[in-house]
Amino acid sequence: MITLAFCIIVILVIIIVLQYRMQTVRTAQMKKVAERLEAIMTDRTAEKLLFVTSDPALQVLMTKINALLDMNLKSSADNTISQIMMRKMLSNISHDLKTPLTVVFGYVEALSLHQDMDTEERQELLSKVHQKTAQTIQLIDTFFNLAKLESGDTEFPITRVDMSELSRINILQFYDMLSAEGLEVHIDIPDSPIYALGNEDAINRILNNLISNALRYGADGKTVGLRLREEHDMVCVEVWDRGKGVQDSHKNLVFERMYTLDDSRNKSVQGSGLGLTIAKRLVETMGGSIHLSSKPYERTVFSFYLRKMNY
Template identity: 55%
Template sequence: MILFLTIVILILITIIIFQVKRKREQNVTLQYIHTKLQAIINEQTNEKILVATSNQELQTLLTTINALLEDTHKIVAKHRKTESSMKKMLANISHDLKTPLTVVLGYTEMLQLQHSVSDAERNRLLSGIHVKTEEVLKLIHTFFDLAKIEAGDTDYPITKVNVNEICRKNILSFYDMVMSVGLQIDIHIPETPIYALGNEEALDRVLNNLIANAIAYGAEGRVLGLTVRMDTSDVYIDVWDCGKGIDEYHIDSVFERMYTLEDSRNKSFQGSGLGLTITKRLVEIMNGTIQLTSIPYEKTVFTISLKRMMY
């Protein structure tokens, strides 16, 4: 009997020792997790917490923590990218506002100081002030349009739209401009109506931006193209040109805020750098996608994809 009790006591002591040891190991592991997590948060690193353990509860906890860390890393990276983009956008907007406003200020000072200005000279200066003021207003309106779109403060109800008619209307609106710069037009729009899920106003603005962009940057190719096609699930609109195109290095950047090519600061190519950003946001509002492919001086294509609707 005494032997039996001794064995039982020894077994109990062994179990207690094992539990105490396991508890100590868990405390050490939890302390390590806490310290490591605190370091990751403080130093804002992209590390994860790696611990070798057979404890199922700890494994589940670590999996959840690492998933949260990964989401946090993505949010921080997105925030940093947005912050950098906003700083660049504000710097460029300041530059683009400063230039015409400086001209306006110069013209007004000339009008104030030169009392003997002829009527012809006065009209020339006033005309310059008018043009530069319109430039400033256009930039401000574009900036606030993007701000409203990104804040979700826009009303673009998604309905069934006739893609053929919208494309024809938009390419015709540029007819005089296309003819004035000597471009050929290559249009492929099926006679049979093609319908997509979208918004006519938003699609109008998207096409307007893309066609204007093709004329501004692709005029050297002497061709402007627009193609409407579809498959069983989607409708595709290709706006293309054969101009200088965009190098592969820049393709991923063209939809960023305030992105402009080097010669966009030239007078003939001047733009706010927000047009393609707005274009992408509008396509996304219509639950579509936009892609760019470009082979310089061969073919540059912006492709809009929208969900197809049956007749």
């Protein structure tokens, strides 16, 4: 009986000693993991926790920590890009607002200093003041509309929309401009109605922005096209041109706020840099998607998809 009790005591002591050693090893390993994690976070490196251990729980913990490090690294990169874009956006906003306001100030100063100016010249200057003021207000409205879209403050009632009719109306609104530019226009819109789930005002804005963009950057290709088609359970609208297009390295940037091509400061092609951003936000608000494919001087296509509705 005494021998049995002694054996049990020995076994319990061995178990306690083994547990203590395991706990000591785990504590030491956890300390090393904590020290390595602190070094990675302090140095802001892209390193991962690489630690050899047979402890399953510690293996799972390090896997989770590495996943968190990946998320943190991506978040940091996204934040850096966002800050760069924000600085660029503020710089462009400042430039785009300052330019017309400076012109307006000059005109007003001329009117104030030259009281003896003849009526015709005065009227011409007042007309220019009105034009530049309207341009500034339109630009401010564009910034405001994008801010509302991104904050989710804008409501868009979703209904059944006749995409065939809206496509015709929007391309016809550019008829005079297309004619003045001497552009060849290709329109491929089915005679029968094609219905989509969307908001009429939003779709008009998208089409207006995409067609304006094609005219602004694709006019050198002398061809602009609009195509409406069905694709499975989606309705697709394509606005295309044969202009200089977008290089592969820039394709992921065209929908960013204030992104414009290199010649965007040229008065003949100047835009706010927000048209495509607004188009993307509107499409996504309606549950759709928008895409770009481009082969310079062959075919540059902006395509947006909305859910199809039956009659």
